[in-house]
Amino acid sequence: MIPGVLVSVFAACASLAAAQTTTTLQAESATLSGVTVATAVAGYSGTGYVDGFDTSTDEIRFTFNTTKAQLYDLGIVYNGPNGDKYTYVVSNGAGGSQISLPATTTWTTVAGGQVLLNVGVNTISIQSNWGWYLIDYITLAPSAVRGPHQVTTKNVDPNANADAKALLEYLGTIYGKNILSGQQDQDSLDWVTTNVGKTPAILGVDFMDYTESRISRGASSTDVDKALAFAAKGGIITFVWHWGAPVGLYDTEDHPWWSGFYTDATDFNITNALVDTTNANYTLLIQDIDTIAVQLKKLQTAGVPVLFRPLHEAEGKWFWWGAQGPEPAKKLYRIVYHRLTNYHKINNLVWVWNSVAKDWYPGDDVVDIVSADTYAQGDHGPISATYNSLLALANDTKIIGAAEIGSVMDPDLLKTYQADWVYFCVWSGDYISGGSWNSLDLLKSVYGSDYVLTLDEIQGWKTK
Structure with missing residues (x-):
């Protein structure tokens, strides 16, 4: 990531924590390992998207700053022209989740679960898993406080013993x-x-x-x-x-x-x-x-x-x-x-x-x-x-x-x-x-x- 982009990302996340809003981090501005920036598929935001997930070590790593420690909802904007796939998300080296990326030929947002961010520098990595998908950007928004569960414990079988x-x-x-x-x-x-x-x-x-x-x-x-x-x-x-x-x-x-x-x-x-x-x-x-x-x-x-x-x-x-x-x-x-x-x-x-x-x-x-x-x-x-x-x-x-x-x-x-x-x-x-x-x-x-x-x-x- 070039210094100018890093500063702008830091500023965006600091603003996010203070204002409780959603921020966007472009994939092409992150640290790329084994993947490349591409522009052939129309409809992306920013200056491009990331392609080339074809080996297990391929990764996009977003490095950014926050001023408030809490859970954030992660969104991933992707394109899946090669069928149903999975990616893997790791936050600060822990708390990973496998994310389903259903087949699509349009730029689509999928929920990436929650990530726990700390005060100061944080990282979020998108790792290859099944590979063969395109990543445009991610979004981060403070998670809402979850209320009590509303589950039923009445069996679906009406004759349950x-x-x-x-x-x-x-x-x-x-x-x-x-x-x-x-x-x-x-x-x-x-x-x-x-x-x-x-x-x-x-x-x-x-x-x-x-x-x-x-x-x-x-x-x-x-x-x-x-x-x-x-x-x-x-x-x-x-x-x-x-x-x-x-x-x-x-x-x-x-x-x-x-x-x-x-x-x-x-x-x-x-x-x-x-x-x-x-x-x-x-x-x-x-x-x-x-x-x-x-x-x-x-x-x-x-x-x-x-x-x-x-x-x-x-x-x-x-x-x-x-x-x-x-x-x-x-x-x-x-x-x-x-x-x-x-x-x-x-x-x-x-x-x-x-x-x-x-x-x-x-x-x-x-x-x-x-x-x-x-x-x-x-x-x-x-x-x-x-x-x-x-x-x-x-x-x-x-x-x-x-x-x-x-x-x-x-x-x-x-x-x-x-x-x-x-x-x-x-x-x-x-x-x-x-x-x-x-x-x-x-x-x-x-x-x-x-x-x-x-x-x-x-x-x-x-x-x-």
């Missing part, structure tokens, strides 16, 4: 006050217990290996048994479903059968399967749902409520249930909901939706909790942009969960940003035990926080 009601009500009592710790996979949860000295409050397990297309190829699972055992210890259960396509698995060296939940591993077409209720592929979908119902009934009979997260990450389109866009994904979600609740009378479920975009949302009447999966290696910020997007998605009427994360969030930053995730669930294997995503010292610090609830601290949660 006492266990499901108790779980949602309990989450409502801690929402905004604490966060439940969670860990995917029994072995990884045991690793936390042994090495961190605390046991997560939530165990994440998977219905993946219970359906015919996998069982017929030799798959088996004891995850339901593990869920029953953990619940007997006073823990909370969340189930995801890596739903292997019921037919059409490529089963090749590049795309083995066990990857059959991925879009690129099957020719199963959800739109065609849902065109009517008489075709063979629709029948196979119903058979798979019925198979999962058998397992859910075991949990219901044992008095175990489940945070149930079907069709996760649909908007990413990397799973077959999202490959054809939002409408068939939402239709299938509602089929799963009605088949389980109305046909099978399974009423121990708290229904968790797991995409952020508004056009993917299946509706308030079939969603108890909204959630997202976020992975940012080494960054332990509050994931505030995603949280704020979920807040807006359901107009602050639904509790919000971090259903999958790679790096655990700093509890102090969660409180500062008012990113009131009700629970987190770290993914399994190296994400928790490898050291590069989460150091052992950090995990001990997080699990030792009064803000983070562990298994021993939630005993008797059904009656709290």
